[in-house]
Amino acid sequence: MPKFEYAPAPESRAIVSLRESYGLFINGQFTPSADGRAFKTISPATEEVLAEVAEAGPADVDRAVTAARTAYERTWSVLPPKERGKYLFRIARIIQERARELAVLESLDNGKPIRESRDVDIPLVAAHFFYHAGWADKLEHAGYGPAPRPLGVAAQVIPWNFPLLMLAWKIAPALACGNTVVLKPAETTPLTALTFAEICRQADLPPGAVNILTGAGETGRALVTHPGVDKVAFTGSTEVGKEIARSCAAVPGKKVTLELGGKAANIVFEDAPVDQAVEGIVNGIFFNQGHVCCAGSRLLVQESVYDQVVASLQRRLATLRLGDPLDKNTDVGAINSAAQLARIRELSEVGEAEGAQRWSPPCELPVKGFWFPPTVFTGVSQAHRIAREEIFGPVLSVLTFRTPAEAVEKANNTPYGLSAGVWTDKGSRILWMASRLRAGVVWANTFNKFDPSSPFGGYKESGYGREGGRHGLEAYLDV
Amino acid sequence: MSDTATARLAVRKTYKLYIGGAFPRSESGRSYVVTDHKGGFLANAAMASRKDARDAVVAARKAFAAWSAATAYNRGQVLYRVAELLEGRRLQFTAEVRSAEGLGARQAEAVVDAAIDRWVWYAGWADKIAQVRGASNPVAGPFFNFSLPEPTGVVAVIAPDASSLLGFVSVVAPAVVTGNTVVALASERFPLPAVSLTEVLATSDVPGGVINVLTGRTAEVAPWLASHMDVNAIDLTGAPDSLADDLAVAAAENLKRVVRPGDDDWTQPPGLKRMLAYLETKTVWHPVGI
Numbered sequence: 001m002p003k004f005e006y007a008p009a010p011e012s013r014a015i016v017s018l019r020e021s022y023g024l025f026i027n028g029q030f031t032p033s034a035d036g037r038a039f040k041t042i043s044p045a046t047e048e049v050l051a052e053v054a055e056a057g058p059a060d061v062d063r064a065v066t067a068a069r070t071a072y073e074r075t076w077s078v079l080p081p082k083e084r085g086k087y088l089f090r091i092a093r094i095i096q097e098r099a100r101e102l103a104v105l106e107s108l109d110n111g112k113p114i115r116e117s118r119d120v121d122i123p124l125v126a127a128h129f130f131y132h133a134g135w136a137d138k139l140e141h142a143g144y145g146p147a148p149r150p151l152g153v154a155a156q157v158i159p160w161n162f163p164l165l166m167l168a169w170k171i172a173p174a175l176a177c178g179n180t181v182v183l184k185p186a187e188t189t190p191l192t193a194l195t196f197a198e199i200c201r202q203a204d205l206p207p208g209a210v211n212i213l214t215g216a217g218e219t220g221r222a223l224v225t226h227p228g229v230d231k232v233a234f235t236g237s238t239e240v241g242k243e244i245a246r247s248c249a250a251v252p253g254k255k256v257t258l259e260l261g262g263k264a265a266n267i268v269f270e271d272a273p274v275d276q277a278v279e280g281i282v283n284g285i286f287f288n289q290g291h292v293c294c295a296g297s298r299l300l301v302q303e304s305v306y307d308q309v310v311a312s313l314q315r316r317l318a319t320l321r322l323g324d325p326l327d328k329n330t331d332v333g334a335i336n337s338a339a340q341l342a343r344i345r346e347l348s349e350v351g352e353a354e355g356a357q358r359w360s361p362p363c364e365l366p367v368k369g370f371w372f373p374p375t376v377f378t379g380v381s382q383a384h385r386i387a388r389e390e391i392f393g394p395v396l397s398v399l400t401f402r403t404p405a406e407a408v409e410k411a412n413n414t415p416y417g418l419s420a421g422v423w424t425d426k427g428s429r430i431l432w433m434a435s436r437l438r439a440g441v442v443w444a445n446t447f448n449k450f451d452p453s454s455p456f457g458g459y460k461e462s463g464y465g466r467e468g469g470r471h472g473l474e475a476y477l478d479v
Numbered sequence: 480m481s482d483t484a485t486a487r488l489a490v491r492k493t494y495k496l497y498i499g500g501a502f503p504r505s506e507s508g509r510s511y512v513v514t515d516h517k518g519g520f521l522a523n524a525a526m527a528s529r530k531d532a533r534d535a536v537v538a539a540r541k542a543f544a545a546w547s548a549a550t551a552y553n554r555g556q557v558l559y560r561v562a563e564l565l566e567g568r569r570l571q572f573t574a575e576v577r578s579a580e581g582l583g584a585r586q587a588e589a590v591v592d593a594a595i596d597r598w599v600w601y602a603g604w605a606d607k608i609a610q611v612r613g614a615s616n617p618v619a620g621p622f623f624n625f626s627l628p629e630p631t632g633v634v635a636v637i638a639p640d641a642s643s644l645l646g647f648v649s650v651v652a653p654a655v656v657t658g659n660t661v662v663a664l665a666s667e668r669f670p671l672p673a674v675s676l677t678e679v680l681a682t683s684d685v686p687g688g689v690i691n692v693l694t695g696r697t698a699e700v701a702p703w704l705a706s707h708m709d710v711n712a713i714d715l716t717g718a719p720d721s722l723a724d725d726l727a728v729a730a731a732e733n734l735k736r737v738v739r740p741g742d743d744d745w746t747q748p749p750g751l752k753r754m755l756a757y758l759e760t761k762t763v764w765h766p767v768g769i
Contacts, residue, residue, distance in 0.1 A: 082596060085603065089559060127552060134555065134603020141611050141751070404769050431623045431767040453551075453606050470610045 028207025071208025257465025266296030417459030500687015516581025542688030
């Protein structure tokens with residue numbers, strides 16, 4: 001497959017006007033942190049400092065939770081549901097109107113290709129608000145009784161892999177159900193959340209209904225353990241998720257939902273159309289540099305087509321374009337942070353040391369910034385750490401199987417259970433596999449598909465609770 | 480020059496039909512006088528004929544394939560856009576509803592606000608009705624079995640006579656939101672707000688033919704819709720008692736789904752009744768096995 005040379009096609013940064021520094025968003029106002037602490041957020045593609053951002057401490061958490069409580073009691077929960085919904089429709093529309101700005105900002109701060117932020121992240125964000133706007137005055141039809149009640153103040157902590165999309169997954173259902181929120185974006189990707197705060201102001205959202213606190217782990221810890229919080233929603237690592245589950249375990253009435261790590265199996269049967277499957281494998285693990293909790297990081301290939309699939313996969317990977325996230329032709333962007341790059345490197349070295357064969361296409365990495373080439377390990381056994389641990393990067397482990405039963409056995413042989421993929425021409429086998437896979441989402445002959453109407457979440461140590469769809473409302477209702 | 484010579488004469492609007500996204504006059508060349516609540520002349524509205532009704536059904540049928548295949552998300556956005564445009568013409572519709580129905584200013588405003596909000600309410604249903612009415616069914620065997628709601632097809636609507644805008648929206652929106660296309664016969668007494676609404680529809684994202692609006696004599700046009708073999712459902716809300724039974728009998732010829740006139744209070748939350756009336760349930764079986 002020849003790789004064509006493309007001229008650079010960079011998306012303009014001019015649409016984004018970055019401020020030098022950003023405050024916390026509390027009670028409808030931007031405000032500095034109480035102790036004046038701040039940190040810098042950088043572009044992972046160039047290491048350029050983008051802005052300085054306030055770091056919320058315990059006093060700020062307290063202020064934000066109080067603002068959310070007041071808004072909950074005085075305005076948001078007593079607003080007619082129909083009017084609540086209309087605020088969310090407004091927010092959805094403003095996101096659509098500012099879509100390009102948000103996409104560029106997301107790619108700058110996160111490092112993901114503009115093609116993905118523009119065509120996947122931001123449209124899904126708008127859709128998520130649109131979908132939940134409609135639920136606000138229809139909750140009695142959602143199957144939770146005639147008049148389901150909100151919970152109160154929701155503390156929400158989100159990761160850096162889909163910054164604005166994870167914000168939407170958290171805030172849209174919470175507001176639709178009548179809760180108010182205090183949300184902490186990840187420390188490496190705060191900028192779109194702060195722009196969202198501006199959007200709340202443009203929509204005239206009542207002050208305090210949405211509060212945004214920037215900060216790192218300490219801020220998150222103070223937020224989820226704050227006694228004024230009725231609900232905790234977290235998306236991130238299983239390790240932190242367990243810590244949150246422990247810290248909330250002894251607090252009666254505090255509802256917790258967790259969307260954690262994954263080690264999804266992407267299972268290719270011999271009757272699958274190989275080219276289509278290869279596209280799905282590539283999308284499954286190299287979409288968003290593999291920074292996807294539901295990434296198809298374990299490829300299980302039926303032995304009879306192993307050689308063909310691996311050869312085809314390697315050929316396809318040689319055509320991927322790695323580089324400037326703002327270039328419209330880029331397929332693989334930057335790794336989000338130095339720390340994440342170090343973890344990917346470490347686990348990849350372990351993979352080699354444990355005896356798996358490492359392969360990457362010829363791929364020139366930029367000098368500045370954090371980069372890792374698309375990488376495939378073959379000869380991987382189930383005992384290898386790269387087959388067991390979540391790498392959260394563009395690294396695929398290939399294993400084989402002979403029978404459907406063996407595929408199920410291997411796919412389920414993980415403490416995680418977020419997602420799985422099945423590739424076969426046989427419909428009955430898809431359903432047979434789906435009924436046996438212990439995972440919250442099963443994609444058949446596709447992968448990494450998301451929709452606001454479709455519930456998403458994990459089994460086992462991938463967390464509990466669902467986000468999206470009618471089922472996702474449960475997380476924000478007193479039921 | 481005298482004062483009367485310089486006074487500006489208002490340019491009056493011709494109220495036409497709305498069929499397939501275009502604004503034809505009635506092919507019959509007829510119109511009828513519409514008066515305000517005091518009996519003063521308001522306008523001549525088109526008096527639709529059998530042929531106009533049949534043309535409207537053809538337009539609705541033609542639009543059905545694309546509209547019913549649009550994603551639910553897309554249909555929701557389209558309906559929400561109607562609300563946005565209607566909000567921008569709030570004053571115009573308040574005045575029109577006032578002069579037609581003789582309401583006070585506040586009442587007329589409340590009616591228009593409720594009509595706008597009703598579009599929003601139904602917009603939100605587009606991608607939820609399948610989640611409320613669909614099911615996966617635990618059949619006793621190795622089968623995956625699920626049921627989904629699907630639009631029934633072309634819906635004829637005899638809009639309520641007394642509520643020219645809110646009533647009209649309340650009977651049309653629940654049909655189109657799920658993917659049906661509509662031929663609506665506006666209130667005979669107060670047809671003008673519905674005709675003005677077609678100008679909103681025409682400049683919104685609602686594809687031509689999805690909503691078609693006729694004005695004229697209910698007793699003349701409704702029987703042609705009720706007996707039309709390419710109409711799948713009919714809402715008889717606006718039919719007078721003397722006519723409703725005959726229409727229901729005519730509708731039975733091809734087993735149309737029929738909504739009988741009821742004591743609807745358009746100011747109250749609508750419930751699911753009308754949406755469900757125009758939905759079929761489709762059940763799919765698929766084997767499960769290696």
